[in-house]
Amino acid sequence: MAIHVVPTDFLTVQDAINFASPGDSIQLLDGTFDGFVVPNNKPRLKIFGEGIGESIIAGAPLGSFGIIVLADRTSIQGLTVQGFALGGVQINSDSNILKDIESVLNMGINTEGFELNGQNNLCIRCTSRQNDFGMTINSGEHNFIYQCIMQNNEFGFFSVSNNNKLISSEIKENNSFGIILLAFTTLFGSSSLRNGAIGIFVIFNNNTIIENIVWDNDTGIQLFFFGENVIDSNIVRKNDINGGIFVSAITMDNVIRFNKLKLNEPFDLISANINNIFDGNRCESSNPPGLCI
Template sequence: MVLRLVPTDFLTVQAAIDASSSGDSIKILAGKFDGFEVDVDNLKIFGCGIGRTIIEGAPAQGSDDGVVVISDRITLQDFTIQGFPDEGVRINTNFNVLKNIESKLNIGSGIQLIGDNNLIIECSILMNRDDGFNISPGQNNCILKCESNVNDGTGYSFSNVNNKLLLSTAKENIDDGLLINDSFNTIIGNISNKNNARGILVGAGDGNNNIIKNLTCNNSGSGIEIEDGAFVNAIDSNIARNNGTDVTDAGILIEDSAADNTIRFNEAKNNFEFDIEAIPPADTANTFDGNKCGNSSPPGLCT
């Protein structure tokens, strides 16, 4: 195992990667460096911290992305990626770890997860022209203690199964804070605040997602919305406050053909137009239990 320093030993990160073998480490010192592609398994690539080590300028070879990972078991940690024509970071592979990475001001998404079984922890995704996190078609990924703020798309977009979003934040995004467009995802303990659409949206026909103990507040659309045909989702112990701007919104909104979902133990207050709304026949096709709210449509969905 060898430690290589950039720019001391190699002028570019790509040159250091090209000289590396599995198990090696690369330390990027403070400064600004071009993008790179990681094509050697089990490398650790560290910067000197967000805002000190900055990846910008020429994209990774053969792409318009800043950092592209095409090998497994890569660690990326402690640097900023910014200003690329497409994605800030694109992870094509599996079992990688990203920690304390900032990805901002990219034309595409801040981070795109194509691979599976990746861990993204304590990352900041800011002011990108598309989604903050685009999890498509990756599955079995875990995003923990991250923030995805002020992006022109959705804060977090999930388009495959068995992903987890835990203890993270979506704030002031142009679209939804969180979009779930598939099944068997777990969303626990997150904050979705001041987004220009819905706080959390479960897409049409998607099922078996667990939406638990999240805070949705001050979103322009509904705090939590379950679209037509969504089924067997658990909306449990969430807080929805001050969401909605017109009569099509609610703190928690269940569209008419959604069925067999469980909406229980949620607290909803000061939402427009209703704290909980189930468009018939969704009021009888789903289970409502123990919800605390000021009003509902139809009446009786609150305790």
């Protein structure tokens, strides 16, 4: 295994990748570099920069993603990715690690700061700002997002596929929805703050939402369709259009328990379907009455 330094050994990251053998490391010094692709015949590469704002991926190939990963078990860390028309970082493989990466100002139509299309990928301390979507998980399962920030995007976090986890992350000040979940996703210890629409929008079923802070959105948590979700021990305050937790008429068999709600308008808890379990929620108002303790 060898270490290849850009721009000392190779002028571009892509040249270093093309020369490297599987398992090699590529170091980016301070500077601005073109985008790159990790092809599927180069697994186990480690690509690392000097840090956010120091090693910057910006520029050609125009009209593409800044980084595309096709190989499994790639590790990328310590970079800023910015200004690409299709998106910042696209992962189309499995078991990769993204750490300490900022993806910013990728502002085409439906552009993502981070787009995950594989499984068993790990994102640690990644930041997405001023993109269309902060982060989407479009396909693949068992992706783990930890201590990430999605801020000032149009949409914050969107999990389309199942069995993913968003843990200890901040989704805040996005223009529209903060967090959108389809099914079988775990959301734990995170915050959804001051987003322009719904803080946490649960579309389908079997999601687990525990010990999160949902504050100052238009609507706090909304359960929309199907059911069997668990909403447990969240703090939900100052959401001011459709209440703190809103349960629609077409979702049932949800468990909504031990949440703390306050100062939500028009009610802390709203349920249009009685076929749900409400237990131990500390709140000041509900519709229908009687859902609070």
